[in-house]
Amino acid sequence: MTVFLDDERLNGPHVARLSARPQRVALPISANGPKSFEDIIQLECQIWGGAANVILPVTEDGSIPEMYRAILPGSQIDAVKGLGYDPEMSMSDAVDLNYSRETDRDQLAVGLLPYKPTQKQPLVEVANLSKNDPWYEIYLVCLGKLPERIDSDIVRAGSWRQDISFSDFVEIRNMPLTGSLEDLLSRMNPMTRTNTPRRLSMVQLSYAATASTAIRSGHPVLPERWYNRYDAGPNILVVCSPGSLDDLALLWNLRSAHGDFYAVPIGIPYAKFSTEAVQKIKSDPGLARNGISPNSLYITSCSVSTHDISECLGNLSGVSICSPDEMLSFGTVLGWSREDVLVWKDVHASFKPFDPALHREALFQRNLNRLLIMRSDIAVEDSPLPVSGDYRVESTNGIFYNGSYNSWFSPVEGERIRSVQWPSHSLIAQSLASARGLRFRESAPGIAARILVEKVGDLNDLGMLCHAPLLQLLESMAARQGFNWYKDRARREGHEPDLVESVGRSIDELPEKTFQDFKIVLGNSDKATKYWLAWAEKASIILKGFRIQCPECGARQWIPIKSFAPPIICRGCSKTIDFPFGDESVAKFQYRLSEQSRRVYEVDAIGHLLAARFFHWIFEAGSKGQLIGMHPGMSVSKTDGGNEIGEADLMMLTRMGEFIPIEVKRTAKGLNENEIRKLEILSGALKSPWNGVVVCQYVRDVDETSLTSLVTRNRDGTYQRIVLTYDQLLDPHPIWALGGDPFAIRKLTDKEISEREKEFVTSLKRRAEEPDTDWQAYLMLHRHSRPQSNNQNGSGS
Structure with missing residues (x-):
């Protein structure tokens, strides 16, 4: 499935986890x-x-x-x-x-x-x-x-x-x-x-696992509402006051969430609570060892304040004191669980709740209550549902909650084939928004950007556009003929040009560019230019064609190669052009933007796609990403009608059920107080933990102080608003390194930018020299050189 919050239906084989439990x-x-x-x-x-x-x-x-x-x-x-x-x-x-x-x-x-x-x-x-x-x-x-x-x-x-x-x-x-x-x-x-x-x-x-196995530095970059909960895992101590039902219920529920596999969560009477007692628990072999964390034990209580607990412990290291709501969870019981490949057709699939081969003894050789209510949980690995405290949505013959589709059955029906219908990414986002009193609608920029990516292939392929000189050339190709002077003057005067006036309303109004024009922005390399143009034409970024002139009336017209089929009819006099190339021996090909690319520039959405590619690299790297999906243009309003609350140039939905809006501007001058205020209003309505702004310029080309002032942080040092520029967006391989901050404002020097642009051209030349193969083929065909052995025939000594 795509990464977009679209209506694409689940089809074909997909790995799912199926669980049966009481x-x-x-x-x-x-x-x-x-x-x-x-x-x-x-x-x-x-x-x-x-x-x-x-x-x-x-x-x-x-x-x-x-x-x-x-x-x-x-x-x-x-x-x-x-x-x-x-x-x-x-x-x-x-x-x-x-x-x-x-x-x-x-x-x-x-x-x-x-x-x-x-x-x-x-x-x-x-x-x-x-x-x-x-x-x-x-x-x-x-x-x-x-x-x-x-x-x-x-x-x-x-x-x-x-x-x-x-x-x-x-x-x-x-x-x-x-x-x-x-x-x-x-x-x-x-x-x-x-x-x-x-x-x-x-x-x-x-x-299911209830703790993070990652290396945690203790200083998250982005606000993570459940950070302490996942960092703690089961390593929790509850301080209990005599007769406090709240403390005892909290302790029971924490053990219900984490299971009885460790000596924790554990409770202690307030009268017995001391530094020595905490040290004993910290050093006990029964603690869970999950990843690497600066805190080995979390302490909480419903009846004893965090201040009183801190006073008792002094400066004891390796512990964290939290409120009970930060620790409370109910966990996930997998029960009788298995992974299976379900074959989907138009979001429907069939399954059996029980795998009798695994549980035959309990099912057929034990006195199992035939009226027992069992629950079947299904989670699709590459089409996740939000794990959010407010997401419980009733559906056909089941309910979606806790990241799964849930339905009930009795043991006698455990082998009966049942059906499940899975929602699209768009429906998942819409249903979560509806639970919060909001309604989403795909915006015009979102539609244009989504269609272009569908033509290109996926977000990773947009790396072929991550070259500032090339982006400038493509933008100039979107302008109506003769309007480049207007855009340049408007930007010099400190305001953005009117896109409706400056962008051609059809490809017939767009200027053409030659092979030489692309060669100039691609390091004057024939090889790199040929490779990029071939890719761009295949990806529907550009159209290859030629201009002809009618010998009868003199009317000119531009014809894409894909549309070239004799006879050619003149648009001016409607007569047949029998000899479109006249006495020319070679056709002079030129290039225009495709209709899909023109629409993206018309609604100013190219920055939306660059931002989507960056966040996809950051959040979706590894075996399990952090996002359910994203969309390059989403309008938000209240479900009860009324005016639009705002429009996100990029909307992301995390697996924790958080909506993250991003505002994208072509230049820093577009980020005025009014635009920032609109972003904050939208973030408030979405209850977003953070948001971001994107400027499609290098830091060297803008006032760095103005960008720095847009960055805001929470009290704990995590971001409330991030700022991204070309310095990050055009990175060929964005990565979130251990202990790093991929959102920190970077200012590349002229030399660093030049080296990046040279590397882009070099990578195109490398690709042009290689066969069009996938990554596995590349690795298998490029063997590392080995030192020559004296024994050439490979026989043993």
Whole structure:
């Protein structure tokens, strides 16, 4: 698929991840409500996938805290108990705290293990602490707890024998003990492989990675709303005050998000919190080692302020103190997951939720509840959906949220073929904008730029235009004959010329350029010029043709080679021109802009494409890019009608559901206060974390101070607005180097610009000398020279 936010349909084979899992629910609870925190945990530890369910602390009147409301719709939580039918999770009603936790469509987790196995049973240790122990509730949250007997409703729903017990499947070892940090760390250490009630409930279920594996410098260049969350991963410590339901729910939910694979997330009573305790956790082998980060542990709390935590720790290094909303997430349970190649036809594909070969034992040799509600998640690797807290959109037979298409099924339907319909990039962007009260419309520059790129091939091919002298020549070819003087005078006077007047309204009004004109801007190289002209003609950048004159009336006309087919009819007298070349022995070919290129210059969109190419290189490099797509011209307005809010010359949509607008100007003089104000108004409506302006000039040709003044930063040093010029845009291979800043204003010297332009010509000559092959063929055909061996026949000594 293209990188544009267009209506291209998903077709052909595409890799998809298919997951089947038990449904995840949010369980509201209030401090003085009818439900006990301990009872909820005991029940969830019996249910398959129960440890991944969310405990939702609410107020006495059933109101959900904003910290949870902000992320619930876009998270992998399928329903909130006590809210009734709310598929898009608008949460407009108060929660009914007297809801019934029905288990008739859940599965007994221990029932997926062999019944009375002949070999040794798995051991499950249940920690029993005195309720007066300050660690009691933290052990309860981190390890879970099982009752003496299996819940009677679960027994009835699964049609189990009435005398069924945990001991029929596992060995239960009750451990009376006194709580301590050292003991809790040892019990959660993944190396001990001790089964806990929480781990028991997640039998056979896998999690997606929840932490970044990159090298993090601790100083992001662009604002990343979830930076701390991904940097922390599971390495989180929650400081818990006595009786704080919010702290305990936060700790439970963090372990639900990250799984029970590490000794973290972990909690600690506020009375036991100290520098020594934090040092013990930091040095514990049970911490996750994800990439390289300056912080090995993040500390948070709902009841203890960040100031009080900081006062306690002093200048301890390697830790970061954050608010709970920065750490809160619900993660992604992959369950029974597999990668498969789905074949799409006009956005439709067929699939099976279950792969019976992988899960035959659980499906056919275990007592699986036939009424169990399972969830199928589908994510297409090269057509991602936004992972945003507010993106939950109902569709045909399913809902899009948490970056996946989600639908429900029962185990008996697991092998039945089902159908999925995938949205285009445009529909994804439109649906996300609609959820935020906005409407998008492709602008005229966006249409012209998109059509040209479709002709060229892709954004990477626009590197053939990254040469300032060539861009100046092409711009002059877009002007109506005789209007170059007008544009030059207007720019000298400090304002932009009227494009409607200066750009030809059809290719018949455009001037022609000769081979020699292109040769001058391409280093006077015949080889480079021939190669570029051949590419440009094939890519519909230019047209090759010739001018003829009617011998009868003297009328002149220009004919593209593609349209040359005798007989030629004179446009002036309508007579046939039998001898179009007269007595000339050789036709003198000339070049004009194609209609697609003319339209791009008419709406001043060539800079949009250069900016799109730059950001594509920066954000889409590597195996997994950061963008869902971009568009070189998008108009934004409110869904309830009214005037246009603004128009983005380039609109980017990130995988995190962020819209980024970019303003493009041909010269720095176009970036006046009014234009900047319009960009800020548009960014505010889009709730963009940052925006940018692009100037299609080198820094040497403008006032550098005026550009620097346009750059704005947030308090943490990240960009709020970036500024790009030809110094970055025309870089043949833009790259975001480790620890680098690709958006910093660069001022190339005259020598550096000259060397860049010479290298552009040299690269064209190299390509002209090589066969038209792909990158793999190039590598395989260019073998490295090896030192000559004395043994020419290659036989062993």
